[in-house]
Amino acid sequence: xxxxxxxxGTPTPERFARQVINQLRQAGDPRQVEFDRDNFQLRFYExxxxxxxxxxxxxxxxxxxxxxxxxxQHLRHIVRGLLTYLKEVPSDFEDARHDLRPIVRSxxxxxxxxxxxxxxxxxxxxxxxxxxxxxxxxxxxxxxxxSMQSVSAEQLESWxxxxxxxxxxxxxxxxxxxxxxxxxxxxxxxxATGDAYDASxxxxxxxxxxxxxxxxxxxxxxxxxxxxxxxxxxxxxxxxIAELADSALEAPRPMNALPVILINDEWHTWELSADHPxxxxxxxxxxxxxxxxxxxxxxxxxxxxxxxxEDVFVASxxxxxxxxxxxxxxxxxxxxxxxxxxxxxxxMFARREDETFIRGxxxxxxxxxxDLMVPTDAYPQRFRVREFPSEHQLAEIEAGPK
Numbered sequence: 001x002x003x004x005x006x007x008x009g010t011p012t013p014e015r016f017a018r019q020v021i022n023q024l025r026q027a028g029d030p031r032q033v034e035f036d037r038d039n040f041q042l043r044f045y046e047x048x049x050x051x052x053x054x055x056x057x058x059x060x061x062x063x064x065x066x067x068x069x070x071x072x073q074h075l076r077h078i079v080r081g082l083l084t085y086l087k088e089v090p091s092d093f094e095d096a097r098h099d100l101r102p103i104v105r106s107x108x109x110x111x112x113x114x115x116x117x118x119x120x121x122x123x124x125x126x127x128x129x130x131x132x133x134x135x136x137x138x139x140x141x142x143x144x145x146x147s148m149q150s151v152s153a154e155q156l157e158s159w160x161x162x163x164x165x166x167x168x169x170x171x172x173x174x175x176x177x178x179x180x181x182x183x184x185x186x187x188x189x190x191x192a193t194g195d196a197y198d199a200s201x202x203x204x205x206x207x208x209x210x211x212x213x214x215x216x217x218x219x220x221x222x223x224x225x226x227x228x229x230x231x232x233x234x235x236x237x238x239x240x241i242a243e244l245a246d247s248a249l250e251a252p253r254p255m256n257a258l259p260v261i262l263i264n265d266e267w268h269t270w271e272l273s274a275d276h277p278x279x280x281x282x283x284x285x286x287x288x289x290x291x292x293x294x295x296x297x298x299x300x301x302x303x304x305x306x307x308x309x310e311d312v313f314v315a316s317x318x319x320x321x322x323x324x325x326x327x328x329x330x331x332x333x334x335x336x337x338x339x340x341x342x343x344x345x346x347x348m349f350a351r352r353e354d355e356t357f358i359r360g361x362x363x364x365x366x367x368x369x370x371d372l373m374v375p376t377d378a379y380p381q382r383f384r385v386r387e388f389p390s391e392h393q394l395a396e397i398e399a400g401p402k
Contacts, residue, residue, distance in 0.1 A: 011071075013040060016060050023079040039299070042082075050120050054082055061252035081147035089142050089149060093159035093166075100151070100170040101143045104199045104221055106255040107135050108293040111379045115300040119307070125152035128163040133260045133269035135289075136221065138203060140170055148196075175204060187213050188237045190244065191227040199224045199255065205265055213237070218270055220285075222248035222257040232261055232270070235277055242281035249288055256289030283327045287319045290329070293380050294342045301340065301378075317342040317380075330359075335388040341373070343381045349394060360397035368396050 011019065017035045020042065024033060032045040036053075040060070044051040059078050066074055090096040110129055117124025127150050129139040140163070141148035156166055179201060180192045189211050191198040199221040201207060208217050213231030218238065220228045222245040230237030245257040259282060261270035272279045294317035301314045319329045329344040335352040347365045349358040366373060373383040389397070 011063070013037075013056070013060060016063060017042065017056060019075055020056070020059070020078060020082075023075050024082065027079050027083060029079075029083060039303075050122075053116065053120060058253045065252070080145075089151075089155065091158065093161050096142060096159065097166075097169045098173060099143045100166060101141050101148070101174055101197060102167060102170040102200050102203050103139050103141050103148065103197070103224070104132065104136055104202050104255075105139065105224070106289075106293060107131065107137045107379055108256070108297065110137060110139070112296055112300065115297070115304065119300060119303055125150065125154065127151075128153050128156065130163075130167075132202065132267045133258075135256055135258045135269060136202075136260065136267075138167070138200075140166055171203060174200060175206070179204075179207065181207075181211075184240060184244075185237065187231055187234050188240045189213075189229045194225060196224055198227050201227050202260075202267065205262070208262060217262040218259050219262070219267070220245040220257050220259055221255055222246075222285075222289075223251050223254045225251070225253070238272075239278045239281060242278055242285060245285055246281070246288070249285070249292075254292065256293065257285040258289055259285075280325070280327060287327050287329050290342075290380055291317050291319065297378065297380060297382075311338065313337045313339040315339050315341050317344055333385055333388070338384075338386050340376070340378075340382045340384055343383070349389065349397070358394050358398045360400070364401050365397055367401075369393050 014035070014037065017037075017040075021033050021035065024031075030046070031051050034043045034045070035041075036043050040056050042054040042056065044053070063071060063074055110127055113124060113127065127139055129137045131137050140151035142151055151166065153163075156163060159166070174197060177193070177195065177197070180194075182190045182192045184190060191201050193201075202219055202221055208219075208229065211217065211229055213229065213234060214237070215231040215233030217229050218232050218241070220226075220241055222228070226245075226248045228241040228244055228248075230241045232238075248254075249257055259270040259272075260267040262268075272282050276282075298314045298316065301312075305312045305314070313334065315331045315333070317329060317331060319327055322328055328346060330346040330348055331341045331344045332348045332350055333339060333341060334350045341347070343362065345362060347360055347362060349360070350356075351358075360368075369389045372385055372387050372389065374385070376382050376384055
Protein backbone atom coordinates (compact mmCIF):
# COMPACT_ATOMS: atom_id res chain seq x y z
CA UNK A 1 0.00 0.00 0.00
CA UNK A 2 1.40 3.39 -1.00
CA UNK A 3 1.53 6.39 1.27
CA UNK A 4 -1.37 8.16 -0.48
CA UNK A 5 -3.47 4.97 -0.35
CA UNK A 6 -2.75 4.64 3.34
CA UNK A 7 -4.07 8.08 4.14
CA UNK A 8 -6.68 8.63 1.44
CA GLY A 9 -7.65 5.21 0.06
CA THR A 10 -10.00 2.61 1.45
CA PRO A 11 -8.71 1.45 4.86
CA THR A 12 -7.59 -2.11 5.42
CA PRO A 13 -9.68 -4.24 7.81
CA GLU A 14 -6.97 -3.88 10.48
CA ARG A 15 -6.80 -0.10 10.14
CA PHE A 16 -10.59 0.14 10.20
CA ALA A 17 -10.70 -1.90 13.43
CA ARG A 18 -8.06 0.36 15.01
CA GLN A 19 -10.06 3.43 14.03
CA VAL A 20 -13.19 2.03 15.69
CA ILE A 21 -11.25 1.12 18.84
CA ASN A 22 -9.70 4.61 19.02
CA GLN A 23 -13.12 6.23 18.62
CA LEU A 24 -14.52 4.03 21.40
CA ARG A 25 -11.72 5.07 23.73
CA GLN A 26 -12.22 8.74 22.90
CA ALA A 27 -15.94 8.33 23.63
CA GLY A 28 -15.10 6.97 27.08
CA ASP A 29 -16.13 3.33 26.64
CA PRO A 30 -15.04 1.72 29.96
CA ARG A 31 -14.65 -1.77 28.49
CA GLN A 32 -11.40 -3.38 27.44
CA VAL A 33 -11.45 -4.19 23.74
CA GLU A 34 -9.40 -6.58 21.61
CA PHE A 35 -9.39 -7.03 17.85
CA ASP A 36 -10.00 -10.64 16.74
CA ARG A 37 -8.38 -10.54 13.31
CA ASP A 38 -9.36 -14.08 12.29
CA ASN A 39 -13.08 -13.48 12.84
CA PHE A 40 -13.00 -9.72 12.12
CA GLN A 41 -14.60 -8.92 15.46
CA LEU A 42 -14.07 -6.69 18.44
CA ARG A 43 -14.18 -8.57 21.75
CA PHE A 44 -15.13 -6.63 24.87
CA TYR A 45 -14.22 -7.39 28.49
CA GLU A 46 -15.17 -5.91 31.85
CA UNK A 47 -13.24 -6.89 34.98
CA UNK A 48 -11.75 -9.77 33.02
CA UNK A 49 -15.14 -11.15 32.05
CA UNK A 50 -16.57 -11.43 28.56
CA UNK A 51 -18.73 -8.37 27.82
CA UNK A 52 -19.80 -9.04 24.26
CA UNK A 53 -18.67 -9.17 20.65
CA UNK A 54 -19.09 -6.74 17.77
CA UNK A 55 -18.89 -8.13 14.25
CA UNK A 56 -17.23 -5.65 11.91
CA UNK A 57 -18.01 -7.21 8.52
CA UNK A 58 -21.16 -5.21 7.73
CA UNK A 59 -19.76 -1.98 9.17
CA UNK A 60 -16.62 -2.34 7.04
CA UNK A 61 -18.61 -3.13 3.89
CA UNK A 62 -20.67 0.05 4.41
CA UNK A 63 -17.51 2.05 5.16
CA UNK A 64 -15.82 0.96 1.94
CA UNK A 65 -18.72 2.19 -0.17
CA UNK A 66 -18.73 5.71 1.29
CA UNK A 67 -16.85 8.70 -0.14
CA UNK A 68 -13.79 9.51 1.94
CA UNK A 69 -15.31 12.75 3.28
CA UNK A 70 -18.21 10.79 4.85
CA UNK A 71 -16.15 8.10 6.59
CA UNK A 72 -15.40 10.03 9.77
CA GLN A 73 -19.11 10.58 10.34
CA HIS A 74 -19.73 6.90 9.66
CA LEU A 75 -17.15 5.92 12.28
CA ARG A 76 -18.88 8.13 14.83
CA HIS A 77 -22.22 6.53 13.91
CA ILE A 78 -20.75 3.05 14.44
CA VAL A 79 -19.38 4.00 17.84
CA ARG A 80 -22.67 5.53 18.98
CA GLY A 81 -24.34 2.26 18.03
CA LEU A 82 -21.76 0.20 19.94
CA LEU A 83 -22.36 2.36 23.02
CA THR A 84 -26.15 1.94 23.04
CA TYR A 85 -25.68 -0.82 25.64
CA LEU A 86 -25.34 2.09 28.09
CA LYS A 87 -28.87 3.27 27.23
CA GLU A 88 -31.72 1.57 29.02
CA VAL A 89 -34.93 0.60 27.28
CA PRO A 90 -37.95 2.15 29.06
CA SER A 91 -39.27 -0.07 31.83
CA ASP A 92 -42.88 0.82 31.04
CA PHE A 93 -44.44 -0.51 27.85
CA GLU A 94 -46.39 2.69 27.23
CA ASP A 95 -43.10 4.61 27.17
CA ALA A 96 -41.52 2.08 24.82
CA ARG A 97 -44.36 1.24 22.44
CA HIS A 98 -43.87 4.24 20.11
CA ASP A 99 -40.27 3.22 19.35
CA LEU A 100 -40.97 -0.44 18.60
CA ARG A 101 -40.46 -1.62 15.04
CA PRO A 102 -40.80 -5.00 13.32
CA ILE A 103 -37.80 -6.42 11.51
CA VAL A 104 -37.68 -9.10 8.84
CA ARG A 105 -34.48 -11.10 8.78
CA SER A 106 -33.15 -14.36 7.48
CA UNK A 107 -34.12 -17.25 9.72
CA UNK A 108 -30.38 -17.87 10.08
CA UNK A 109 -30.14 -14.56 11.97
CA UNK A 110 -31.69 -16.15 15.07
CA UNK A 111 -29.55 -19.28 14.79
CA UNK A 112 -26.32 -17.34 14.40
CA UNK A 113 -27.13 -15.19 17.44
CA UNK A 114 -27.65 -18.38 19.45
CA UNK A 115 -24.35 -19.89 18.30
CA UNK A 116 -22.47 -16.65 18.94
CA UNK A 117 -23.84 -16.54 22.48
CA UNK A 118 -22.75 -20.14 23.07
CA UNK A 119 -19.29 -19.26 21.81
CA UNK A 120 -19.16 -16.37 24.28
CA UNK A 121 -20.06 -18.76 27.10
CA UNK A 122 -23.64 -17.76 27.83
CA UNK A 123 -27.12 -18.55 26.58
CA UNK A 124 -27.84 -15.06 25.34
CA UNK A 125 -31.26 -13.43 25.23
CA UNK A 126 -34.25 -15.37 23.94
CA UNK A 127 -35.48 -13.51 20.85
CA UNK A 128 -39.21 -14.12 20.21
CA UNK A 129 -39.89 -14.43 16.50
CA UNK A 130 -42.27 -15.89 13.95
CA UNK A 131 -41.40 -17.69 10.74
CA UNK A 132 -42.20 -16.23 7.33
CA UNK A 133 -42.17 -19.23 5.05
CA UNK A 134 -39.20 -21.52 5.66
CA UNK A 135 -36.27 -19.12 5.41
CA UNK A 136 -37.32 -15.74 6.84
CA UNK A 137 -38.55 -14.56 10.22
CA UNK A 138 -40.00 -11.50 11.91
CA UNK A 139 -38.87 -10.13 15.26
CA UNK A 140 -39.06 -6.92 17.30
CA UNK A 141 -36.57 -4.15 17.93
CA UNK A 142 -36.49 -1.00 20.01
CA UNK A 143 -35.53 1.71 17.53
CA UNK A 144 -32.78 4.12 18.55
CA UNK A 145 -31.25 6.88 16.40
CA UNK A 146 -27.95 4.99 16.25
CA SER A 147 -29.03 1.35 16.26
CA MET A 148 -31.72 -1.25 16.82
CA GLN A 149 -31.95 -3.17 20.08
CA SER A 150 -33.53 -6.62 19.89
CA VAL A 151 -36.53 -7.09 22.16
CA SER A 152 -36.10 -10.25 24.21
CA ALA A 153 -38.65 -12.53 25.84
CA GLU A 154 -37.42 -11.23 29.19
CA GLN A 155 -38.13 -7.65 28.10
CA LEU A 156 -41.67 -8.53 26.99
CA GLU A 157 -42.29 -10.26 30.29
CA SER A 158 -41.12 -7.21 32.23
CA TRP A 159 -43.51 -5.07 30.18
CA UNK A 160 -46.37 -7.49 30.83
CA UNK A 161 -47.27 -7.89 27.15
CA UNK A 162 -47.18 -10.76 24.69
CA UNK A 163 -45.06 -10.87 21.57
CA UNK A 164 -48.17 -10.45 19.42
CA UNK A 165 -49.35 -7.38 21.34
CA UNK A 166 -45.94 -5.76 20.97
CA UNK A 167 -45.72 -6.75 17.30
CA UNK A 168 -49.10 -5.17 16.59
CA UNK A 169 -47.85 -1.89 18.08
CA UNK A 170 -44.62 -2.18 16.07
CA UNK A 171 -46.51 -2.76 12.81
CA UNK A 172 -48.72 0.27 13.43
CA UNK A 173 -45.62 2.39 14.04
CA UNK A 174 -44.05 1.26 10.79
CA UNK A 175 -47.29 1.84 8.88
CA UNK A 176 -47.27 5.48 10.01
CA UNK A 177 -43.93 6.10 8.27
CA UNK A 178 -44.17 7.36 4.71
CA UNK A 179 -42.86 4.76 2.28
CA UNK A 180 -41.36 5.32 -1.14
CA UNK A 181 -42.12 2.67 -3.75
CA UNK A 182 -40.40 2.67 -7.13
CA UNK A 183 -42.27 1.08 -10.02
CA UNK A 184 -39.97 -0.56 -12.53
CA UNK A 185 -41.73 -1.21 -15.80
CA UNK A 186 -45.39 -2.10 -15.65
CA UNK A 187 -45.62 -4.40 -12.65
CA UNK A 188 -42.32 -4.64 -10.75
CA UNK A 189 -42.01 -2.78 -7.45
CA UNK A 190 -39.14 -1.93 -5.12
CA UNK A 191 -39.30 -0.06 -1.85
CA ALA A 192 -36.81 2.78 -1.67
CA THR A 193 -37.39 4.42 1.71
CA GLY A 194 -33.81 3.92 2.93
CA ASP A 195 -34.64 3.81 6.63
CA ALA A 196 -33.27 0.26 7.26
CA TYR A 197 -36.85 -1.06 7.44
CA ASP A 198 -37.65 -1.66 3.77
CA ALA A 199 -37.44 -5.46 4.17
CA SER A 200 -39.79 -5.13 7.15
CA UNK A 201 -42.48 -3.77 4.85
CA UNK A 202 -43.02 -7.34 3.73
CA UNK A 203 -45.31 -7.38 6.80
CA UNK A 204 -47.38 -4.41 5.59
CA UNK A 205 -50.03 -6.48 3.81
CA UNK A 206 -52.32 -3.50 3.14
CA UNK A 207 -49.44 -1.93 1.24
CA UNK A 208 -48.69 -5.13 -0.69
CA UNK A 209 -52.33 -5.52 -1.73
CA UNK A 210 -52.29 -2.06 -3.31
CA UNK A 211 -49.65 -3.12 -5.85
CA UNK A 212 -50.92 -4.03 -9.29
CA UNK A 213 -49.26 -7.37 -10.09
CA UNK A 214 -50.12 -10.28 -12.37
CA UNK A 215 -51.11 -13.20 -10.16
CA UNK A 216 -50.17 -13.44 -6.49
CA UNK A 217 -47.45 -11.15 -5.08
CA UNK A 218 -43.99 -12.76 -5.02
CA UNK A 219 -41.37 -11.03 -2.85
CA UNK A 220 -37.61 -11.09 -2.37
CA UNK A 221 -35.72 -9.42 0.50
CA UNK A 222 -32.02 -9.81 -0.38
CA UNK A 223 -30.96 -7.25 2.24
CA UNK A 224 -32.65 -5.19 4.93
CA UNK A 225 -32.91 -2.13 2.65
CA UNK A 226 -34.53 -3.95 -0.27
CA UNK A 227 -38.00 -5.35 -0.88
CA UNK A 228 -38.73 -6.48 -4.44
CA UNK A 229 -42.18 -7.58 -5.64
CA UNK A 230 -43.60 -8.96 -8.88
CA UNK A 231 -46.56 -11.16 -9.78
CA UNK A 232 -46.43 -14.95 -9.91
CA UNK A 233 -47.83 -14.87 -13.48
CA UNK A 234 -45.46 -12.17 -14.71
CA UNK A 235 -42.50 -13.94 -16.32
CA UNK A 236 -40.73 -10.71 -17.29
CA UNK A 237 -41.23 -9.21 -13.84
CA UNK A 238 -39.95 -12.33 -12.08
CA UNK A 239 -36.83 -12.29 -14.20
CA UNK A 240 -36.31 -8.63 -13.34
CA ILE A 241 -36.57 -9.06 -9.55
CA ALA A 242 -34.27 -12.09 -9.70
CA GLU A 243 -31.59 -10.01 -11.42
CA LEU A 244 -32.07 -7.10 -9.02
CA ALA A 245 -31.86 -9.43 -6.03
CA ASP A 246 -28.65 -10.98 -7.33
CA SER A 247 -27.02 -7.53 -7.30
CA ALA A 248 -28.58 -6.62 -3.93
CA LEU A 249 -27.02 -9.67 -2.27
CA GLU A 250 -23.65 -7.99 -2.81
CA ALA A 251 -24.69 -4.93 -0.77
CA PRO A 252 -23.89 -4.60 2.96
CA ARG A 253 -26.11 -6.48 5.40
CA PRO A 254 -27.31 -9.19 3.00
CA MET A 255 -30.07 -11.58 4.07
CA ASN A 256 -31.32 -14.22 1.66
CA ALA A 257 -33.11 -14.04 -1.65
CA LEU A 258 -35.40 -17.03 -1.47
CA PRO A 259 -38.84 -16.05 -2.81
CA VAL A 260 -42.06 -15.99 -0.82
CA ILE A 261 -45.59 -15.80 -2.22
CA LEU A 262 -48.62 -14.20 -0.56
CA ILE A 263 -51.59 -16.60 -0.30
CA ASN A 264 -54.62 -15.83 1.87
CA ASP A 265 -52.68 -13.07 3.66
CA GLU A 266 -49.81 -15.39 4.61
CA TRP A 267 -46.36 -15.56 3.06
CA HIS A 268 -45.20 -19.01 2.00
CA THR A 269 -41.92 -20.19 0.51
CA TRP A 270 -42.34 -20.32 -3.27
CA GLU A 271 -40.65 -22.86 -5.52
CA LEU A 272 -40.68 -22.38 -9.25
CA SER A 273 -41.22 -25.41 -11.47
CA ALA A 274 -38.10 -26.71 -13.19
CA ASP A 275 -39.50 -25.75 -16.60
CA HIS A 276 -40.06 -22.10 -15.65
CA PRO A 277 -38.00 -19.79 -17.91
CA UNK A 278 -36.36 -18.15 -14.86
CA UNK A 279 -35.90 -21.28 -12.78
CA UNK A 280 -32.09 -21.18 -13.00
CA UNK A 281 -31.98 -17.52 -11.94
CA UNK A 282 -33.89 -18.34 -8.77
CA UNK A 283 -31.81 -21.48 -8.22
CA UNK A 284 -28.68 -19.35 -8.28
CA UNK A 285 -30.23 -16.99 -5.72
CA UNK A 286 -31.07 -19.98 -3.52
CA UNK A 287 -27.57 -21.43 -3.72
CA UNK A 288 -25.91 -18.06 -3.06
CA UNK A 289 -28.21 -17.36 -0.11
CA UNK A 290 -27.92 -20.77 1.54
CA UNK A 291 -24.21 -20.91 0.73
CA UNK A 292 -23.57 -17.69 2.66
CA UNK A 293 -25.69 -18.82 5.62
CA UNK A 294 -24.07 -22.24 5.75
CA UNK A 295 -20.62 -20.61 5.63
CA UNK A 296 -21.43 -18.32 8.60
CA UNK A 297 -22.88 -21.27 10.50
CA UNK A 298 -19.85 -23.44 9.70
CA UNK A 299 -17.42 -20.84 11.07
CA UNK A 300 -19.26 -20.61 14.40
CA UNK A 301 -19.74 -24.37 14.75
CA UNK A 302 -16.05 -24.98 14.05
CA UNK A 303 -15.10 -22.45 16.72
CA UNK A 304 -17.43 -24.12 19.22
CA UNK A 305 -16.08 -27.62 18.52
CA UNK A 306 -12.50 -26.37 18.67
CA UNK A 307 -13.14 -24.67 22.01
CA UNK A 308 -14.74 -27.81 23.45
CA UNK A 309 -12.10 -30.15 22.05
CA GLU A 310 -14.55 -32.10 19.88
CA ASP A 311 -13.30 -33.57 16.61
CA VAL A 312 -16.28 -32.94 14.33
CA PHE A 313 -16.00 -32.07 10.65
CA VAL A 314 -18.45 -29.34 9.61
CA ALA A 315 -18.95 -29.98 5.91
CA SER A 316 -19.21 -27.14 3.42
CA UNK A 317 -22.19 -26.37 1.21
CA UNK A 318 -20.76 -26.14 -2.31
CA UNK A 319 -22.13 -25.91 -5.85
CA UNK A 320 -21.28 -26.43 -9.50
CA UNK A 321 -22.91 -26.17 -12.92
CA UNK A 322 -23.52 -29.48 -14.66
CA UNK A 323 -23.16 -30.23 -18.36
CA UNK A 324 -26.59 -28.68 -18.98
CA UNK A 325 -25.60 -25.50 -17.09
CA UNK A 326 -27.92 -26.28 -14.19
CA UNK A 327 -26.86 -25.20 -10.71
CA UNK A 328 -26.34 -28.14 -8.35
CA UNK A 329 -25.40 -27.97 -4.66
CA UNK A 330 -23.44 -30.72 -2.94
CA UNK A 331 -21.66 -31.74 0.25
CA UNK A 332 -18.94 -34.29 1.00
CA UNK A 333 -19.42 -37.28 3.34
CA UNK A 334 -15.97 -38.58 4.22
CA UNK A 335 -15.21 -42.11 5.37
CA UNK A 336 -14.23 -42.42 9.02
CA UNK A 337 -15.09 -38.83 9.87
CA UNK A 338 -17.71 -37.66 12.38
CA UNK A 339 -19.42 -34.98 10.30
CA UNK A 340 -22.23 -32.45 10.10
CA UNK A 341 -23.64 -32.39 6.57
CA UNK A 342 -25.61 -29.49 5.08
CA UNK A 343 -28.71 -30.45 3.16
CA UNK A 344 -27.73 -30.25 -0.51
CA UNK A 345 -28.87 -31.57 -3.88
CA UNK A 346 -26.17 -34.23 -3.96
CA UNK A 347 -23.84 -36.07 -1.60
CA MET A 348 -20.28 -36.94 -2.58
CA PHE A 349 -19.00 -40.01 -0.71
CA ALA A 350 -15.22 -39.93 -0.26
CA ARG A 351 -13.54 -43.28 0.35
CA ARG A 352 -10.49 -43.09 2.58
CA GLU A 353 -8.32 -45.78 0.96
CA ASP A 354 -8.50 -45.01 -2.77
CA GLU A 355 -9.72 -41.39 -2.53
CA THR A 356 -12.49 -42.07 -5.04
CA PHE A 357 -15.90 -40.43 -4.98
CA ILE A 358 -19.38 -41.85 -5.37
CA ARG A 359 -22.19 -39.41 -5.98
CA GLY A 360 -25.89 -39.70 -5.16
CA UNK A 361 -28.94 -37.43 -5.08
CA UNK A 362 -29.88 -36.42 -1.55
CA UNK A 363 -33.39 -37.87 -1.53
CA UNK A 364 -32.18 -41.25 -2.79
CA UNK A 365 -29.25 -41.24 -0.36
CA UNK A 366 -31.74 -40.78 2.48
CA UNK A 367 -33.77 -43.72 1.19
CA UNK A 368 -30.70 -45.97 1.28
CA UNK A 369 -28.81 -44.76 4.39
CA UNK A 370 -31.26 -42.46 6.15
CA ASP A 371 -30.71 -44.34 9.41
CA LEU A 372 -27.10 -43.05 9.40
CA MET A 373 -28.19 -39.41 8.96
CA VAL A 374 -29.41 -37.90 12.22
CA PRO A 375 -31.17 -34.52 11.80
CA THR A 376 -30.06 -31.78 14.18
CA ASP A 377 -32.03 -28.72 15.31
CA ALA A 378 -29.69 -26.41 13.39
CA TYR A 379 -30.80 -23.92 10.76
CA PRO A 380 -29.81 -24.05 7.96
CA GLN A 381 -30.48 -27.77 8.33
CA ARG A 382 -27.64 -30.18 9.09
CA PHE A 383 -27.40 -33.91 9.64
CA ARG A 384 -24.93 -35.69 11.93
CA VAL A 385 -23.21 -38.71 10.37
CA ARG A 386 -20.86 -40.85 12.44
CA GLU A 387 -20.75 -43.98 10.27
CA PHE A 388 -19.91 -44.47 6.60
CA PRO A 389 -22.20 -46.50 4.32
CA SER A 390 -21.24 -50.09 3.55
CA GLU A 391 -19.88 -51.10 0.15
CA HIS A 392 -23.24 -52.66 -0.64
CA GLN A 393 -25.04 -49.40 0.19
CA LEU A 394 -22.54 -47.37 -1.81
CA ALA A 395 -23.07 -49.60 -4.82
CA GLU A 396 -26.83 -49.10 -4.52
CA ILE A 397 -26.40 -45.33 -4.31
CA GLU A 398 -24.07 -45.31 -7.32
CA ALA A 399 -26.56 -47.36 -9.36
CA GLY A 400 -29.32 -44.86 -8.54
CA PRO A 401 -33.08 -45.34 -8.30
CA LYS A 402 -34.52 -48.20 -10.31
